[in-house]
Amino acid sequence: MGCPTFHLNPQSLHKRISAPNTTRFSLQPNLKLLKTTSFSSNHLNQPASTSTINQTPNVNFKTLGACKLGISRYPDFSYNAAGGAGSGTATKLPDGQVSVEFDVEKLYIPPLSTATTTFLGLPLPPFLKIDVLPRVFRGEINQESGKVDLKFIAEFCFSVGSVYKARPLLVETVLTSDESKGKTREGRGERMDEDGKCRLVGVATVDPINDLFMDTFLSLPTECLADLNAVISFSTTQ
Template sequence: MGCQTLHLNPQFLYNAPNTRRFSLQPNLKLLKTTSLSSNNLNEPLSTATINQTQNPTTHSSNVNFKTLGDCKLGISRYPDFDYNASGGAGSGTATKLSDGQVYVEFDVKKLSIPPLSTATTTFLGLPLPPFLKIDIVPVAFQGEINQESGKVDLKFIAEFCFSVGSLYKARPLLVETVLTSEESKGKMREGRGERMDGDGKCRLVGVATVEPINDLFMDTFLSLPTECLANLNAVISFSTTE
């Protein structure tokens, strides 16, 4: 037995900027075209016109994501876990939408987030028992970032896989939320993030509803359905590509 990953296609969950499900809609502008009249059909087109037509200007770059220490994770009405996520990292692409606004998409196959374990996590001041582990398996991570204001809104979908040594492995808990630098508020849980500073450092929060997984122990222990809160300290940086 192991953590069985649900084969979700992020394209159906959060598509390209003009077809996304949740309300992070960019202000897209229609490209204005100029028709050629019969009077100028025989006139040669300038090199600039040809280049503009065949090679429209694109603004793309690489984006990098790193998780830091001083994070928190909470579920149900239990106190929050203190979580050191140092070492987590991922990369992806960023496409300019408008002044300062970019759409980013991370490669979840290369996105790693440290598990909750005795080495990374404490609960009520005590480390998690050595045999308890919660793996985080990203399924989708994409959204919009305003490089001028520092505002971040990233759709995050992941499976949380609980295990107790080799004795017990629960079905994955599917968590879907928007990690934001603003405020995230549910019925039970809430948090407020911090916008990116000049070094790309930010705090991202997100409240999600966790549904039952048809596992009697987990459903009862966590009082599913319930809410969970992610509070991540992170750094986001960009590098230009040709």
């Protein structure tokens, strides 16, 4: 009895050997597609360029010379407020205006002193000083029309050397680029120009402070007028 004879077909053998390889390589395009899709998805979910995020609008405020302050029945003080400065944040509102709030801890307004203030053409006596301590400074600005309305609350602290220091006078008003009018005092401002320059005015009522000298000297309660030349500018920082 002879051994069985097997006939191997070379073409069939080639197909059997090549089949696994054909299957392996046929998956490569799909894997490549998955990788491409994954990359594209991640790319779409990536945040915008750092040049367009983390930007905070800032507002800057500077006081200039040729300002005035008036209180009670007395003539106005001529006041050089150059050197005052502050900054804050700005938020654009839907109506096109900008809401601003200044950091009062860093807002500096020069004191009324012999170096900055004259009364009836004469400088204040060297020992007399009035410090201005801001407590609130915020409001709205229309960059198109130049109109400015800023709520201003501050303490005015009178002192005469080391001999006398009065209780603070609390002043609360709206500094406006338009008109501010009280019963006995009034002022008219000027809207911001293209350089940010403006004149802000505000009339406020000053209540008694339970200090016999100051209440009598200033005839409290009374009105006061603030008239400030200023520059307001905006910037964007990251």
